[in-house]
Amino acid sequence: MPEAEARTDFIRQAVAEDLESGRVTTPIVTRFPPEPNGYLHVGHLKAILINENIAREFNGRLNLRFDDTNPAAEKQEYIDAIIRDMAWLGVDWGDEVLYTSDYFEQLYEWACDLIRKGVAYVDDQTMDEIRTNRGTLTEPGTPSHWRDRPIDENLDLFARMRAGEFPNGSRVLRAKIDMASPNMNFRDPVLYRILNAPHARTGDTWCIYPMYDWAHGQSDSIEKVTHSLCSMEFKTHRPLYEWFIEQLGIFPSRQIEFARGNITHTVTSKRKMIQLVEDGYVAGWDDPRMPTVAAMRRRGYPPEAIREFWDAVGVARRDNNIELARLEFHVRQHLNRVAQRRMVVLDPLKVVITNYPEDQVEEMEAINNPENEADGIRTVPFSRELWIERADFMEDPPKKFFRLGPGREVRLRYGYWITCNDVVRDDDGNVTELHCTYDPETRGGNAPPDGRKVKGTLHWVAASHAKDIEVRLYDVLFTPEDPNDIPEGGTYLDNLNPDSLTVVTAKAEPSLIDARPGDLFQFERNAYFCADTDSTPEHPIFNRTVTLKDSWKGGKA
Secondary structure (H helix, E strand, O other): HHHHHHHHOHHHHHHHHHHHOOOOOOOOOEEEOOOOOOOOHHHHHHHHHHHHHHHHHHHOOOEEEEEEOOOOOOHHHHHHHHHHHHOOOOOOOOHHHHHHHHHHHHHHHHHHHHOOOOOOOEOOHHHHHHHOOOOOOOOOOOOOOOOOEEEEEEHHOOOOOOHHOOOOOOOEEEEEEOOOEEEEHHOOEEEEEOOOOOOOOOOOOOOOEOHHHHHHHHHHHHOOOEEEEEEHHHHHHHHHHHHHHHHOOOOOOEEEEEEEEEEEOOOHHHHHHHHHHHHOOOOOOOOOOOOEHHHHHHOOOHHHHHHHHHHHHOOOOOOOOEOOOHHHHHHHHHHHOOOOEEEOOOOEEEEEOOOOOOOEEEEEEOOOOOOHHHHHHEEEEEHHHHHHHHEOOOOOOOOOOOOOOOOOEEEEEEOEEEEEEEEEEOOOOEEEEEEEEEEEHHHHHHOOOOOOOOOOOOEEEOOOEEEEEEEEEEEEEEEOOOOOOOOOOOOOHHEEOOOOOOEEEEEEHHHHHOOOOOOEEEEEOOOOEEEOOOOOOOOOOOEEEEEEEOOOOOOOO
């Protein structure tokens, strides 16, 4: 296993030791078990890629298994979105998608086995009463009045729960372990609750559904998952999962925990994300400001860059907040290699070249991608009237401003050298137009024969051929690094960034009209952009993926 030996961390070491010691004699199997009650988000990506990488490096397999045990919150939309997002990421889970609901009958039989062993019972307390009687970290819980029900009575009541004789919330099945345990998960955890709701896959067959802690580990065992790799919040649950394995005598999956993948300026709580979507703070689960995989794809994040980022982050046991700028660094590095260049003016200011023939239009050769010669060249029209960025002109420029100003000469990229001779203003004194002259001997942006030099190079778009495009300038959704850093009396919504989206109408070179949704570009001297899923030739829309400037101070990732 050369790839596994080349990379070292505590998970890979543990898996290698299990193989060498003979504790694991079957092929390595990992799994990703999402609950289909929302879209995949950036935090899930770490778990997905760790499980996939371990399976691949040790010649094993990754299972994709939906933990579909709560029909009240689950939707087919979420299942379809998760499958679509994982396929886009290039995750290989084999030929089959698995579901916990496929194991409902086996889970029920195993629950009956626990009852027969005297280590599970039907409790008539409500969930609120169970929570109240569970105790605290410093005080033991109070045993249920029904904890010592006879085995036959428990089996009968559990069968009647399954048959639908009782209303929601009236009874639960609990494991009988230790109400005084310092591990709260051992205080008679609930295994089944009554929920009269149709299930997307099983219909009305079931009206009792397993709780996560019961279904999760046993499903791993059914699938012979050798290593259950999950985030640190499940560490205190591990002894409970091992207790279930011991009581049932089933295949012993090994759980190993790692730190979660928290990213600054984001929230990954499904409750909060649902609120953002349903209350209209964003335009849907795939709004490019969201931390979901669907949103990252729509914004233009390449899957390769996401994988490079998580590979660089590595595997650790201690949770920390990873800077969003670090993810953007990898996105920027990848886009610099693959994104074709185009000229677009976001805040247009007109330039009239007074000594250029009025009806003349030239075709200038422009490089599509200086990082990839195979991308070739394109032609862009050049005419008497042009658009440049308003920020590229100052009437009284400071010393280190190397762009256009009265009497100053600059290079137009792929065009000519021009000199500003006159400034036109409207009645309010605002600059509306610049009158310039060009040097015909500088075609293509080349230096003139007399050897003079300029320091500034500007991008531009020919006004005669410019196309109007909608450009969406995205910023972080939450201003603070930690959106949950809330002032007293406030909510996380108070931390929403009011400038997370700015929409402008820009002037673009005509080739952008042919862009297809998902196409990636660098708008020269501006940022990287992606053609939006709603973009059409009649109404082109582009989303800013990431700026050109790298704000991450970490250097190499």
